């Protein structure tokens with residue numbers, strides 16, 4: 728009898744460890760509502776443009792209890808179209824392995840006074856890769872585990888997406904400058920060569 732209880736207890740501890748280690752995105756409620764400034768399909772320039780994000784509790788969930796909410800992170804996430812053939816951006820339901828949202832753009836303690844109604848502006852960092860994105864926010868409990876989310880796109884992640892144009896490959900002028908420079912280098916080499924030739928001819 729006793730050993731049965733110990734086993735049951737151990738099993739319980741073990742199971743709670745498992746569930747602690749892996750939160751499934753599909754199990755999260757849409758506790759937050761998130762709005763970002765880019766229009767659908769808008770193209771923004773990394774290192775130049777900014778986006779404004781506002782978020783708060785999802786008001787369609789009646790009497791949402793937020794006592795366990797401790798922390799919020801807002802992230803920039805790859806849309807499916809920018810994940811094709813890129814394993815390193817893959818969506819996995821287990822959030823520990825998920826690679827959808829790789830860029831944290833804001834994080835703070837959950838503000839219980841304000842119902843977490845917040846707005847912030849974020850300058851798109853220079854090193855962001857060219858891709859199609861949406862914004863997602865996660866709310867965390869005191870154990871640093873996701874317990875809710877909100878996002879600017881729909882469940883299929885196809886609506887209300889925007890594009891960020893990365894820095895690399897954007898400035899053809901740099902390439903043109905480097906081509907001009909190479910041509911100049913070759914021409915001056917040829918020039919030196921001809922000059923040398925003429926001088927040696929003159930000597931003869």
Ligand SMILES: *[C@@H]1O[C@H](CO)[C@@H](O)[C@H](O)[C@H]1NC(C)=O
Pocket residue numbers: 757758759760761785786787788877878
């Ligand atoms: C708010 O919650 C409702 C009900 O769960 C859900 O249908 C809706 O998509 C959520 N709204 C947002 C913006 O996530």
Ligand SMILES: *[C@@H]1O[C@H](CO)[C@@H](O)[C@H](O)[C@H]1NC(C)=O
Pocket residue numbers: 789790
């Ligand atoms: C929400 O709270 C209000 C008053 O606090 C109550 O009248 C209402 O029944 C509650 N709704 C739900 C869905 O629990």
Ligand SMILES: *[C@@H]1O[C@H](CO)[C@@H](O)[C@H](O)[C@H]1NC(C)=O
Pocket residue numbers: 790791840841842
């Ligand atoms: C927070 O939300 C509750 C219910 O959802 C509402 O009664 C209260 O006025 C809100 N407070 C603020 C500061 O928005």
